[in-house]
Amino acid sequence: QETTLALSHWLPPTHPLQTTGMEMWIDAIEEASGGGIAIEIYPAQQLGAAPDHYDMARDGIVDISFINPGYQPGRFPIISAGELPFHIDNAKAGSRAFHEWYQPYAEQEMSDVTVCLVHLHDPGTLHGKEGQLLVPSDIDGKNVRPANGTTARMVNLMGGASVQVPAPEMREALSKGTADITASPWGSLFTFGAQDLVQSHLDVPLYVTVFAFLINTDSLNAMSEENRQVMMDHCTPEWSEKIASGWADAEAEGRQQIIDLGHDLYAPDDAQLQEWKDATAPLVDEWKQTVTDAGIEDADAAYDAFVQKIRDADSMVE
Amino acid sequence: MSGDALAITGFVALFIMIALRVPIGVAMGLVGVGGFAAVRGIDPALNLLATSPIRVIADFNLSLVPFFILMGVFATNSGMSRELFRVGNAWLGQFRGGLALSTIAACAGFAAICGSSVATAATMTKIAMPEMKRFGYREDTASGVVAAGGTLGILIPPSVVLVVYAYITETDVGALFIAGIIPGLLAVLMYMATILIAHRRGLPDGTPFDLREALSSLSGVWAVIVLFVAIIGVIYAGIATPTEAAAIGAFLTMVIGVVRRRMGLREITESLVEALRTSVTVYTVLIGAMLFGYFLAITRAPQKLTQWLVGMDMSAHGTLALILLFFVLAGCILDSMAMIILLVPIVFPVITQLGFDPIWFGIIIVMTAELGLITPPVGINVFVINSIAREVKLTTIFRGVLPFIVSDILRLILLVAFPAITLFLPGTMN
């Protein structure tokens, strides 16, 4: 074996992204390299806190890291387009399309690492401890654990305050009363043991969260030419779709499991849905503003291209 | 160097530095960074210092530490411990050995506002020891009672050690606090029984019961007792977060102190500084523990230890007994906080893999660590008593403590045999 790479993430080792995604990806790399590349997984924040994973890849603390860029609001404005509510509703084709759209920006926004994969999770929504969760005013005065910086802003627009803890600490935040409501895809409620703590669910595909796998550029350059090529062959929009697919299926099953538990699901009617869309609409303009500040010349064009990509992949909320 | 050899080298370096009085957290941190550098290179290892310490000090899950410590300091500095002792004596003083029983009760009451065992022992030494001496208690009895009573400080909530356990194992600190209540009360009863049985020779008779004194003694402490019940109740019912409860508790304890003219601006500032200094010592060990933990993780030593222990084909309780024995031995020389931080991350995966409940194990391991405070050769509580009551010899205190160690071990066996004693209350939380 020529190279052993350390991959760090902050999900539990039993998480579907590891068991159905990362492990498959790693096997494919090991096979394609003829055993020349081995990748060891360090799960569950063993090597660092979830929000520090970008710095960990940049600084060489690990070779590969898995990040939720939304855990550090303001730092990666461009990629947060994927977090806009009521945009993307499909984690499979949507991941491929989103990766394709983001690729040219990656070198600008995450210049000190090599961005390998960019993907999404199955659409998530809001889950509350008790009471109605049907219209935006139900958020007013509540503490919400957001999934990322954009959902935090959404919560704030609706009169709530955010309690930002990474997903693995979601259960603790709810049980301690730090948060009344959490944003989450359905299956993750079970993954993180929060299914008994939330009773009310907003039954609508509200948002997706963006994730990325990053590689330390020096680690990449230290590899042999062939091995480096193998790695880059596994850093493609197609692989982004593949790594996200098993997890997406597992998340989607969670909704039925919640129904089986007899929880309260609140499905907004057309008028109520419009209330949500109106309430979240300012986020698009905020996004355009922040990326303009970050040096994107034509934010409108960038946004339109984003919508077009997602729409072409049949993954747009219509 | 292989991962195992590196991990062992790391531990050796750690113990050498600790022996040379290097702060434990700093020793762990430097060994962690150095060990990490050996695996991943110097620059990545140094960069751990850029991200990790800030993460620890700004972690919301730990933010209740300074507030609970502050509450204890405000209570101490406004004279609460003396009043608690007066209450205990007014109600229990009538029985044979009444002063010793009162001391245990006062320790329990003080433990309910203070998160530290040593502080509990120290403050009770100053108050209860002279009284017991005056009424003819033997020195070993008097000092043993105070040393053992002090250990209630970390078992009865609030407890800083439990917060730290919750942090490193990601368990619910509210549930841990609630879980500590019944074992804490059990400890109180068993300590009282120990006094009456093992120390029965040399116990003076009680003083007559005086209802007026019994009632008036309550006037000084009722506010804080109400406060404690309210805080624990709020956590139990999940109304406020433990951090908010702790901050409000600290604030109200201060207000009570000010209203009763026990504290002014100067005392408040001094209390803030004192509480902060104590908190910092906890955070320093935690910063070091995180860095040391990254080093151990990159060597994969904990996983190998887990596989080895689980693969040894012992019964789950056999493995547990082995781990507890190890903790008791480590407790002979290590500080309980440092011990929890250093060793729990290593054995915790084994414990969960064997199917033990994390909340229950938290109580068990804190009790085991607490045992270390009174066992020879290094029993911090014993040293503290010795440093305050200079005339009492160390050996005398250890002799007085011995029956309480037996009582602790019996209680440990009881709690291991019947997990429901610990888990019943947290199981009823919403």
Add this chain to the structure above:
Amino acid sequence: MIRTLERICQAVEVIAGLLLGAVTLLVVASAVGRYLFAAPVPDAFDISRLMIGACIMWGFASVGYRGTHIKVDLFVEMVGPRIRRWVDFFAWAVLLVFVVLLTWKMLGRVESAFASNESTFDLRLPVWPVMTLIWIGTAFSIFTVAVRMFLIAAGLGTLDPEDPAEMRVD
């Protein structure tokens, strides 16, 4: 001169303590706002945790001066005062190395927060000012640890706690 050095260290302590008092009030206010008026204070979560971070690093400077870190005294108690002085000096020299490294690397973290526009979740306030406050406390530790080392070397101070019961959490 020694007087002046000690005064500065004590001033750092008082600032740190007052900072803790301020954070306590902030958390109390936000809890009261939330429960009595159903009005959560935006960013209370982010701001209070970062402010506690600042308290801790300012307090770290204080403890570096006081010498009350959690440490094992078992072995030094077996040796005479001369050797003990050397041991104390060595221990605090190791602490100084740690603090210098920490100050150096943490500066990079603050710069990165500044350059990358890292902000709070609700109001998108930049986090670098609080991080700078944290960093100043850390940098002060270099000074306070050095003062304690100087006192040890001059035979004017030790690492022995004045009251062993103070500052203990277990």
